[in-house]
Amino acid sequence: MGGGLASHELAAAVSEAGGLGTIGILAPDSLRAELDEARRLTSRPLAINLIVPFARRGHWRVAARADVLVTHWEMRPRRRAPNVWVHTVGSAQEARAAVAAGADAVIAQGIESGGHVRGTVPALDLLERVRAAVPPGYPVLLAGGIAEAADVRAALDAGAVAAVAGTRFLASEESRAHPAYKRRLLEADETVLTELFGLAWPRAPHRVIPNRATRRWLREDPRGPAAIRALHTALSPAARRTPLAVQRKLAARARAGPLDLAPPAPTDAMPAATIETHPLYAGQTAARIHDVRPAAELVRALAP
Ligand SMILES: Cc1cc2nc3c(=O)[nH]c(=O)nc-3n(C[C@H](O)[C@H](O)[C@H](O)COP(=O)(O)O)c2cc1C
The missing domain is CATH 3.20.20.70 (Aldolase class I)
Incomplete structure (x- = not known):
């Protein structure tokens, strides 16, 4: 992870x-x-x-x-x-x-x-x-x-x-997921397979727990709006050259706008607000944990 x-x-x-x-x-x-x-x-x-x-x-x-x-x-x-x-x-x-x-x-x-x-x-x-x-x-x-x-x-x-x-x-206890992310995982009864958080990594399906970002952007299509996916594809060569450490810093300021939908998940080093704007990766076993x-x-x- x-x-x-x-x-x-x-x-x-x-x-x-x-x-x-x-x-x-x-x-x-x-x-x-x-x-x-x-x-x-x-x-x-x-x-x-x-x-x-x-x-x-x-x-x-x-x-x-x-x-x-x-x-x-x-x-x-x-x-x-x-x-x-x-x-x-x-x-x-x-x-x-x-x-x-x-x-x-x-x-x-x-x-x-x-x-x-x-x-x-x-x-x-x-x-x-x-x-x-x-x-x-x-x-x-x-x-x-x-x-x-x-x-x-x-x-x-x-x-x-x-x-x-x-x-x-x-x-x-040892995972560095943000405590609120762990709480969401314990409460989750469903997950969604999407391409929403695809900035720097487009066309790569990922399974997440729903949050405000998914509720905002996935009303029509679980993969995410076509325009956002196209934007992610267009920007990915540049976004990929951005070092991971910088990507994490940028992501920590995210507001779930189209340019913020990037792969980093909330760790305990990120602000609590990222729970609603970042991918809460989890598998279908979330419903059993x-x-x-x-x-x-x-x-x-x-x-x-
Ligand atoms: C939070 C999270 C982050 C993950 N990050 C990675 C990763 O960085 N590299 C990778 O190969 N797989 C990653 N995976 C996928 C796992 O390696 C593994 O294939 C997957 O968790 C297995 O399914 P499960 O979630 O039902 O146990 C991640 C999975 C989760 C839940």
């Missing part, structure tokens, strides 16, 4: 409890500092996640120091670091491309997932398609809809080697 949501506290707690904790994308210097801090808290393996359209040379250099590199959002992936590499896919075609590029494993990410969503079908259906497309025994992980031990059991029974959970760990718990307890509760 990028942009500061999953930092060293969460990643280290998950790894220490027996999972594989993942630090989400930040500016390269911050990412390096987070990895160093996490290493101080645990000697177990740690992953770094990079969203490929935002990753620059400095990111790949830092990511190479993690035990595992997890990548997201690339149709034609390629290996950029020597460590264990896991690529997130949304179709059999993408899975085949990842295998051909030398990925060590793939994550089949279903449509119920929170955050940016690669899959267009439920995770268990995608898992079946992906497993049929990759060589026998090739490791496939499942992401989407994991909130309880029974979900993990179903994923493993269907042939996944592991389950990936985002939303469940957003509601952990009613408590904020320590990450280690969540890892133990998810073990089937």
